[in-house]
Amino acid sequence: MTSSACHIDISHVSKIFGAGEPGEVVALRDVDLKIARGEFIALLGPSGCGKSTLLSLLAGFQTATSGALIQNGREISGPDASRTVVFQDYALFGWLTLQKNVEFGLKAKKVPKRERAEIARDFLARVQLSGFEDKLPHEVSGGMKQRAAIARAMAPDPEILLMDEPLGALDAQTRVLLQEEISRLSSESGKTVIFVTHGIDEAVFLADRVVVMSPRPGRIREIVTSRLPFPRTAEMRADPWFTSTVSNLWETLKPEWQKEDEQ
Amino acid sequence: MTTQAVRPVLDAAGAVPEQKQAPAPRANSTGGRWRSRRTVALNVIGIGTMLLLWQGLTAAGAINSFLLPSPVAVLDSLWEMSKDGSLWVNLAASLKRVCVGYLMACAVGLTLGFICGWSQVVAELVRPIIEALRPIPPLAWVPIAILWFGLGDMSAYFLVFLGCLFPLFFGAYTAVRSIDRNQINAALCLGASRWLLFSSVLVPASLPIMMPNLRLALGIGWMCVVTAELIAAQTGLGYLIQQSRMLFQIQNVVAGMVAIGVVGFLMSAAVERIERRVNAWAPSERN
Known part of the structure; x- marks a missing residue:
């Protein structure tokens, strides 16, 4: 991982909302992070730590x-198709079928009609949505919506996949299943993934490196490099390194979560 | 925490009458059909009772049939006017005016509404003008309309245009502002061009919110055309009513009113039908 070229270089990044005004909020202060090509980065922290802003x-x-x-x-300098995003609330286009949703980025790339239908069908199959191509988003479950959203983000073949708490709105079982699928998909595709979450086990399960962030002001607090091989499978959740890392992170993050709870 | 911050253009709110659409009830299966059959039966009973009562009271002499002709007499004169063609000629004239005025208002109102919904700067420039013009009822524009355009189609177009403009503008404006910012972001990160963003995201996403206003505007347009024709035209249902009044053909006056009512109802029902189809995807997506 370290040998491959630096894909994303975040240097001294700060983000201040309402800069210069009395109520200014420092969402990020002096964040430095280098991300290698193909790396899976989890941004972990309580709300207000700036992970979603980043x-x-x-x-x-x-x-x-x-x-x-x-x-x-x-x-x-702005959004483009080399970095696609998976949103927590799916942000699927409700008036389009799942198939057309997945085709959207291909249409934007001006891929011919038949080819884009094929590619979209293939991606829907990869996220196990074959047979649901013609459903509208409101006709399928939350987990299926998020699968479709992942297919939509991957279909235009981006370099980088940005995932903003993609499993936050799902129930626990669906979340576990999708974690494994995301791990499989990302290691198959070799894409660089940046995955925002506030789930410690989720971050440790998925990532090459877990970037732990702290709030007020948002900054990087520590980086944990994983020892688990890819792709991640269910039994790794019982791995001693996994369990001890999760509980260590829980201990370090606990005070902040408690603070957040009090506010 | 960041989602508020990502909504630069669409959220910095002015004092708009923000109208969030309640999700339309979905027509479902057999229960729905039974209920709708019952509804229709009750509707028919209601209208039938009123007509019978009206007919009975005029026949008994309790209502002066010169002041309010009986339903049968009205029906009779509708039949007469449809036979000699005057009903159709005037109806066609009115419909044409509504359509032209409405489409002009769509072109201007929706475009302006979209632009104002998108750009805060334009919204701040344009909204005071709209707000200043909005309270003036179309009737008050009639003298100016006659002065500018004379008697005839142009005046009617203008009045319909004015009547429809504001609901259409606010429909588009509110719709664009209430679009989920994440959907726009999703389209942008998937590489959507401006045109694709507009045609495949902004328009379909705003349609369900816009539809009630499209329907409202059509109703207002229909009222405006009659108003215009009462004063500033020489054809149309409004003109027919006015002309009949001068000739003391009161049953024709009422027949004209009935025609206006029926056509207005049909137009609204047609748009509602389209609305239901457009909204088919909406309910659970904006719960």
């Missing part, structure tokens, strides 16, 4: 107040 900066939805976000040596 993802949004990476997506190009917002711009940093200071510092730079560099992808392949070029600064990220």
Whole structure:
């Protein structure tokens, strides 16, 4: 992992909302992170730690107040199809079938009609949604919606997959199943993945490196490098390294979670 | 925590009458069909009773049939006017005016509404003007309309246009502002061009919110055309009513009113039908 080229270079990035005004909020302060090609990064922390803001900066939805976000040596200046996003609330287009949702990015890339139908069907099959191509999003379950959203994000073949608490709205069982699927899909595709979560076990289960963040101001607190091989499978949840890492992280993050709870 | 921050353009709110649409009830299976049959039966009983009562009271002389002709007399004169073609000629004239005025208002109102919904700066420039013009009822524009366009189609177009403009503008404006920012972001990160974003995301996402206003505007347009024709035209259902009044053909006056009512009802029902189809995907997505 370390031998491959630096894919994303986040250097001295700060994001301040309402800068210069009395109620200014420092969402991120001086964040530095280098991400290798094909790496799976989990951004972990309580709410307010700036992990979603960092993802949004990476997506190009917002711009940093200071510092730079560099992808392949070029600064990220706005959203583009080399970095697609999976949202917590799915953000599927409700008026389009799952098939058409997945085709959307291909249509934007001007892939011919028949080819894009094929590619979309293939991606829906990979997320186990064969037979649901013609359903509208409101006709399927939350887990299926998120699978479709993952297929939609992967179909245009982005370099980087940005996932913003994608499993946050799902029930525990669906979450576990989808964690395994995401791990399989990401190691198959070899894409760089940045995965925002506040689930400790989820972060440790999925990531090459868990980037632990702290709130007020949002900053990187520590980075945990995983020892688990890929793809991750269910039995790794019983691995001694996994369990001890999860409980150590729980101990370090607990005070902040308690603080958050009191507020 | 960041989602608020990602909504730069669409959220910095002015004092708009934000109208969130309640999800439309979905027509479902057999229970729904039974209920709708019952509804229709009750509706028919209601209207039938009123007509019978009206007919009975005029026949008995309790209602002066010169002031309010009986339903049978009204039906008779509708039949006469449809036979000699005057009903159809005037109906066609009115419909044409509504359509032209409505489409002009769509072109201007929806476009302006979309732009204002998208750009805060434009919204702040345009909204005061709209708010200042909005309280003026179309009737108050009639003298100016006649002065500018004379008697005839152009005046009617203008009045229908004015009547429809504001609900259409606010429909589009509110709709664009209430679109889920994440859906726009999703489209952008998938590489959507401006055109694809507009045609495949903004328009379909705003349709369910816009539809009630499209329907409302059509109803207002229909009222405006009659108003215009009462004063500023020489064809149309409004003109027919006015002309009949001068000739003391009161049953024709009422027949004209009935025609207006029926056509207005049919138009609204047609749009509602389209609305239901457009909203088919909406309920659980915006729960």
